[in-house]
Amino acid sequence: MHRMAEEGVGPPIYRSNSAPPPPPTEFSAKEERSDGRLAEALRALGLDDVRIISSSGERMLYSRDQSEIPRFMKEIMFNSAPTVVVQPRSESSVSALLKFASSHRVPVIPRGSGSSPFGGSAPVVGGMVLDISVMDQILAIDVHRLTARVQGGARWADIDHELEKLGLALNTCPSSKFSTVAGWMATGGMGLNSYSKGHLRESVQAASLVTPDGWVRKMDRGDPLFSALFGSEGQLGVITEVTLSVRKRPEMSRPHLIMFSDFRSALSFAYALGSSDVGPAHIVYESPLKFSLVNRMLGGERFTAEHGIIVNIEGKDSEDRYQQFVKSSDLKDEKEYLARYMWNERFFPMKMRKYGPGLLGSEVVMPLKILPDSLQKAEDLCKELGLEPLFEVHFLNDGNGLLLCYYITDQGNTISFTLDAAKSMILTSMLIDNGAKPYSIGIWNTAFTNAEEKAQLTRLRDAKAKLDPGNVMNTGKYFFLSGRFGGVLGTAFSPGIMRPALKTMRVFSPLTMRLMRTGYKFAERKLKPKTRTELLKIADECAMCGACVSVCPAYLIVKDERVTARGKLLTVKALARGDKITKEHSDRTFLCMRCKACEQVCQSKLHLVDAFDKLEKELEELFGKDEKEIEKFIRYAESQPEFDKLVERGLVVGAPTHGMGGERDEV
Incomplete structure (x- = not known):
């Protein structure tokens, strides 16, 4: 993503160099040939800039997103293993691939970084x-018109890094800054600074959509299809390019934290602040459990375990007005370093999953006027279901709030995890019945599709019928869930059947819990792993957010997730399950720079390099270790600009050991 000034008259525009060609294969471990009829047919298209993946080990990584699909559901209900994975580098190749898929009725599942927890890209x-x-690629940044034109797979963190060099900033971004622009457009759009800057749609000026017939449709806000892209979850095509509105970087930014003894007082303060002339950039509510868990992670009582409101203020005038508002409210800020710590935690929402290890929950959007009542009902229901919930609310500028409710689970126990997942659906159903709507659909919220805004749902359904009559885009999701049993699964998960069933379980929660406790006891007695190795424990603690993928120098070269921390920890899980691992898979796993960039961005703050050492020892015993191939690859990787960029950004804290056990030089 190097920038170079465009010559000529006009406003300064900075453009990136074109995407680099795939690396020479002699510098990477031997790659297993993509076989199978579909892979061969795709290869026959002659698309030189498309990597075709059909090896079982690498395809396994694409059978899920951030959420864990219980194994029995994978085996019985869903065919979650893709037949093939393709990685195109150009819009023209995306067009050719979609034309092929449409003409041969091949289901297409668009995927960004796989950081959504709802199964949308599985x-x-x-x-x-x-x-x-x-x-x-970041294609162009116009510093006068305040726009950034990027490819759909560009990650928010990379865009922000380039903007910062020019004194610019994003209007809004997700808490997972390593997710992709197209991915967030298709699944969310509500994030940081949504209170001051609104939904993502307000910051997107134009987009390119490759439709299932291969047509590249360039559109702006005046296009009737434009609004349907947001939340479309891959149903209409593939978003390949986006033009974003950006802004000048604020002269100052300061977070504030105020604690309250009850959530109603906290919300009342937030409402009053929002209706004042302060003009906060962002307002978020955190429940006591969040502060308790932060204390636990820090190993001391740094925070009072009460209800907190975090406010981020941008600009000196707004800061002055905030100080006057707080003074007139007879309230007092917590110490600034505590506020800054909690504000920084916005980028690490999955940290607490290590205490399960695992995390489940519900994410809904609701009018702020019903938020207090909904929070109380959610708290009461969680008690009935035996859950200890963490509530988080992000205030939006349209009178709504994004309510997140999380709780700890143990994903290593299939029955317990499945029962806890059912509780998540029960909780979501209550919030939906109380006036909320799902934040995203994917697989798990299919039962609540009819709770979406009717106009948006109608627009999307009409556009789907027109653009994708063959139903190849993200087949079997959103409108009607499908799987191994076709329509049977869709009928069971349909709003008309599943929502009444969930309501019945909620109304008769004492009986529901009695039945669930029987399941928990069985799981505890029969299915709880007798031992969980330290390596598997680390793998289970991984948030699977994908932050490590975008900063892994080995991945930036070979584009194979098996070389990343997320890929390696999924390999650990595969070995624990007894899945077959090939020598080619093992060889890929050894391609590691030991640069610790993954540890710098890890939400769970895992000691990843130590885990890699243990995994490599296991693999070496099974398949051996090609020292020369590893050395050759790492020498090549060190010479690449991708590695230099990571050093520049401070993500590399140690030079590679070249996989040879040598001393690490300081950078």
Whole structure:
């Protein structure tokens, strides 16, 4: 993503160099040939800038997103393993791939960084996963018009890094800054600074959509299809390019934290602040459990375990007005370093999953006027269901709030994890019945599709019928869930059947819990792992957020997730399950720079390099270790600009050991 000034008259525009070609294969471990009829047919298209993946080990990584699909559901209900994965580097190749898929009725599952927790990028009927994360170029930044034109696979953190060099900033971004632009457009759009800057749609000026017939549709806000892109979850095509509105970086930014003894007082303060002339950039509510868990992670009582409101203020005038408002309210800020710590935690929402290890929950959007009542009902229901919930509310500028409710689970126990997942659906159903709507659909919220805004749902349904009559885009999701049993699964998960069933479980929660306790006891007695190795424990603690993928120098070269921390920890899980691992898979796993960039961005703050050492020892005993191939690859990787960029950003804290056990030089 190097920038170079465009010559000529006009406003300064900075453009990136074109995407680099794939690396020479002699510098990487031997790659298993993509076989199978579909892979061969795709290869016959002659698309030189498309990597075709059909090796079982690498395809496994694309059978899920951030959420864990219980194994029995994978085996019985869904065909979650893609037949093939493709990584195109250009819009023209995306067009050719979609034309092929439409003409041969091959299901296409668009995928960004796989950081959504709802299963939106996980296959349910096999098919072709189209991974756009390698289309990650920042194409142009116009410092006068305040725009940034990027490819759909560009990650928010990379865009922000380039903008910062020019004194610019994003209007809004997700808490997972390593997710992709197209991915967030298709699944969310509510994030940081949504209170001052609104939904993502307000910051997108134009977009390119490749439709299932291969047509590249360039659109701006005047296009009737434009609004349907947001929250479309891959149903209409593949978003390949986006033009964002950006802004000048604020002269100052300061977070504030105020604690309250009850949530109603906290929310009342937030409402009053929002209606004042202060003009906060962001307002978020955190429940006591969040502060308790932060204390636990820090190993001391730094925070009072009460209800907190975090306010981020941008600009000196706004800061002065805030100080006057707080003074007139007879309230007092917590110490600034505490506020800054909690504000920084916005980028690490999955840290607490290590205490399960695992995390489940519910994410809904609701009018702020019903928020107090909904929070009380959610708290009461969680008590009935035996849950200890963490509530978080992000205030939006349209009178709504994004309510997140999380709780700890143990994903290593299939029955317990499945029962806890059912509780998540029960909780969501209550919030929906109380006036909320789901933040995203994916697989797990299919039962609540009819709670979406009717106009948006109608627009999306009409656009789907027009653009994708063959139903190849993200087949088997959103409108009607499918799987191994076709329509049977869709009928069971349909709003008309599942929502009444969930309501019945909620109304008769004492009986529901009695039945669930029987399941928990069985799981505890029969299915709880007798031992969980330290390596598997680390793998289970991983948030699977994908932050490590975008900063891994080995991945930036070979585009194979098996070389990343997330990929390696999924390999650990595969070994623990007894899955077959090939020598080619093992060889890829050894391609590691030991640069610790993954540890710098890890939400769970895992000691990843130590885990890699243990994993490599296991693999070496099974398949051996090609020292010369590893050395050759690492020498090549060190010479690449991708590695230099990571050093520049301070993500590399140690030079590679070249996989040879030598001393690490300081950078």
